[in-house]
Amino acid sequence: MKPEARIAVCPGSFDPVTYGHLDIFGRASQLYDELWVAVFHNASKNAMFSVEERVELLRETTADIPNVRVASFQGLVVDFCQKHGAGVLVKGVRAVSDFDYELQMAQMNYGLRGIETVFIPTNPLYSFLSSSMVKDVAKWGGDISPYAPEIVQSRLIERLGQD
Numbered sequence: 001m002k003p004e005a006r007i008a009v010c011p012g013s014f015d016p017v018t019y020g021h022l023d024i025f026g027r028a029s030q031l032y033d034e035l036w037v038a039v040f041h042n043a044s045k046n047a048m049f050s051v052e053e054r055v056e057l058l059r060e061t062t063a064d065i066p067n068v069r070v071a072s073f074q075g076l077v078v079d080f081c082q083k084h085g086a087g088v089l090v091k092g093v094r095a096v097s098d099f100d101y102e103l104q105m106a107q108m109n110y111g112l113r114g115i116e117t118v119f120i121p122t123n124p125l126y127s128f129l130s131s132s133m134v135k136d137v138a139k140w141g142g143d144i145s146p147y148a149p150e151i152v153q154s155r156l157i158e159r160l161g162q163d
């Protein structure tokens with residue numbers, strides 16, 4: 001195995017992190033020596049949490065996984081991979097509907113820098129879960145405790161209370 005294949009990157013918006021993401025991080029961290037969770041700085045997407053807040057929530061909620069590191073990035077994810085010596089991207093796939101776009105991105109990322117993508121099927125417990133849905137349920141006062149860690153729940157409630 002090439003040395004860089006031991007380091008993987010899990011990119012995303014993570015606005016905010018959910019148990020669905022954490023399930024993928026936990027499983028991916030067992031497959032690689034080092035797993036970077038990388039928050040994409042997307043100026044064109046209206047996020048609820050700043051990149052710094054998302055990084056902080058990710059650091060807090062992955063603190064129990066020793067080989068996970070958290071960072072943010074701007075630009076191409078393959079450049080982030082190259083900078084950190086990673087040869088693999090890890091993506092969770094919830095349903096067939098995710099697969100179409102994920103496949104296109106995987107092919108583009110391979111074409112750009114030869115970075116492979118490994119798909120991990122989402123735990124069926126979380127196959128319907130997304131950050132947007134968690135935000136929407138929280139917005140209307142629903143219970144999100146099955147879907148996101150306590151710190152995320154309280155930050156969401158705090159943020160929604162400010163609106």
Ligand code: PNS
Nearest residue numbers: 011012013014040075076077078105108
């Ligand atoms: O959580 P998301 O918003 O579905 O994550 C999408 C993300 C961040 C993985 C994707 O948009 C991405 O990799 N963006 C970085 C820019 C880039 O490299 N674009 C080309 C990839 S095909």
